[in-house]
Amino acid sequence: MSNVEHILPCRNKLGEGPVWSVDEQVLYWVDIENDCYHRLDPLSDKHDVIPVGVPIGVLALRTSGGLVMATKKGFALWDEEEKKLTYIARPFGENPDLRFNDGAVDCRGRFWAGTMADGENVQERGTLYRLDPDGSVHAMITDIGVSNGIGWSPDNRTMYFTDSPTYTIVAYDFDAETGTISNRRIFVETPAEEGDPDGLTVDSEGYIWSAYWNGSKVVRYDPQGQVDQVIQLPVLRPTAPAFGGQYLDELYITSALPEEDQRAAYPLSGDLFRVKVEVKGLAKYKFAG
Template identity: 40%
Template sequence: MRTIARSAVESAHRSLDQLGETPLWCDKERVLWWLDIEKPTLHRLDPATGQHDARAFETQFLGSLALAGHDEKLIATDLTLNRLAADGTLDPMLEVDAGLDNRLNDGRVDPSGRFWVGTMDNQLRRPNGKLYRIDADGTAHAMIDDIIVSNGIAFSPDGGTGYFTDTRRHISWRLTIDPDDGAIIGREVFADYSRTGDRPDGATIDAEGCLWQAFFAGSRIVRYAPDGRIDTVVEMPVTNPTCLCFGGPDFRTLYVTTARKFLSDNQLAAEPLAGSLLAVEGIGQGVAEHRFVFS
């Protein structure tokens, strides 16, 4: 197992995100997008020029983000999934979990163009959440229930394997998926941290089909081989790495969002990069994000 020291981690953009999340590299624009969920803001960074733009939203939470066709995006506001047009127009698509004290959280588009997104309990303790599959026609299908905090959604390059995490149950699952219709035909525990209380958070897949996952309150990122073996640990200079993606022209930059949430004043003073977008160069190679396909 290799260990990457925290000295290899750099600041890609200094920020004060309360809950930075969902970094996505757009290979068309060659820019990085990400969210601050709790200070609801959509960020855009062009690493080549350093140009940074931010758009605030009038909502309690931003929860999820995905690329879509025609330079559009999917973006979640509370329990509503919206279509964000290239001109900035925001159009609601659907709402889930109506009446529950939940919000939409982590999501990812699979290789067939379907969007998988989970909901979570705002009090972080009740199993009110679900994992949904959103099809091209905009219909939502509940795939897994009894979830506290949905997270860590990722897919193998062929789309036959999915990964899904409940951060507050401290468990990640490996899903066997029918790529044709998106049905889950198998589910098994991939990594179980229920005894230690570790909190696996956002995840991404690399070009070799290995899973990279951030550990909230764990100051690290790990890379799992498909058989569940950890072969790489990246030590982070912050307590709360939240999610990650590969980007750059050759997908060899690992971008990591971070959070200031739950940190004491002493911790914040000791972690000047908490809430910033971080980057690690040359430790792996990713693949392009899939785009949601509208029917």
């Protein structure tokens, strides 16, 4: 496709986790390694960068207003007026070798976020946690390399989850009432040379869009895991797609900087992109806590 727009030269070190607010008509995303999040109003071009003081792996909207975040130190609520984090759960304590990396909110307002190694101990393994609205935390998947893209089918009966170093997106049966998952199976497995599957989103037709770190592309898969469409991008490390715009038919894509010796070949790395598509996305659920 040739309609990829380069819409913001934000030069993120590790841009991730875009979330469109239908209420505000703005896009939120994080820059993990710069300890901040961004907010963009595409109509006015107003762009805010808000420092938080700790790496944010992913953020989500709350039904009561404001944001919930999964940070290097645990789950926290963000007070925009006071610019302050209030921690509500620290599932891995003060372990300096772990941090949260990606996540999403399910249809019952539970916030799912997973961890990865982020320190000297590269042998640390990640866990996918579920933060319920009552503040309780549940370990849902363990022994993860890098916890990444997560999403649900439009009927909320299937959950998709990415473990990047395995080059695999898996699917689970999802019970919306209880928040439990079962019947793990491989949804997509790709060759290493195509890049690592990273963030993902699901559209209104039940197709899955996955960004490929070190792969310069976003791939749309049908519900059977077959490639339906490929969007080539001018960056080496696209990180995550999200639907936005008035009609949820614009795909926003975050990206990250590659290694120093690769940056000259990819001068737009770390920036934000947008693609007009012929399908609508699904509005993001909000954390009910």
